[in-house]
Amino acid sequence: MMAVRFLKIAALYLVAGMTLGAYMGATENFTLAPVHAHVNLLGFMIPTLIGLIGLVRPAVLETRLATVFFWLYQITVPVSMLALAWMLIGHRSIAPVVGIFSGGMWLAALLYAINLWMTLSHTPKNSP
Numbered sequence: 001m002m003a004v005r006f007l008k009i010a011a012l013y014l015v016a017g018m019t020l021g022a023y024m025g026a027t028e029n030f031t032l033a034p035v036h037a038h039v040n041l042l043g044f045m046i047p048t049l050i051g052l053i054g055l056v057r058p059a060v061l062e063t064r065l066a067t068v069f070f071w072l073y074q075i076t077v078p079v080s081m082l083a084l085a086w087m088l089i090g091h092r093s094i095a096p097v098v099g100i101f102s103g104g105m106w107l108a109a110l111l112y113a114i115n116l117w118m119t120l121s122h123t124p125k126n127s128p
């Protein structure tokens with residue numbers, strides 16, 4: 001089930017994001033603060049919200065478009081996070097990769113929005 005996949009992957013990002021936060025605090029090196037913030041927000045918060053929507057309204061995540069944005073999101077988020085980290089530690093030449101994969105994430109968000117508008121109003125609620 002797509003909702004469960006979103007939620008399980010999100011939990012891994014939460015652990016990774018908090019580990020990076022703890023590492024930054026322990027070393028007092030905040031170079032990767034934007035990566036930490038975005039791993040938590042893009043990796044954990046947003047997919048958790050999407051997963052919860054999918055639990056309440058399963059049909060929203062059962063479309064072909066949902067499969068497309070799931071994969072687009074799950075590929076573009078880790079690549080852009082790693083590329084952003086690489087850029088922030090001084091390798092500026094990777095900036096176009098950050099830009100292109102962030103663009104992919106934006107596209108995933110657009111597909112998510114379209115899919116939600118097309119499905120949410122006429123899907124039944126999940127009955128317990």
Ligand code: HEM
Pocket residue numbers: 017018019020021022023024025030033034036037040041045
């Ligand atoms: C174990 C849990 C966490 C630890 C130890 C931690 C630690 C930190 C540290 C040390 C900073 C840098 C502060 C500075 O620049 O002065 C920071 C920034 C930040 N954290 Fe966390 N954090 C944790 C969890 C989270 C979570 C769950 C979120 C979001 C859902 C979050 C969002 C942010 C944001 C938005 C910033 C600002 C980033 C920036 O200035 O570029 N953090 N955190």
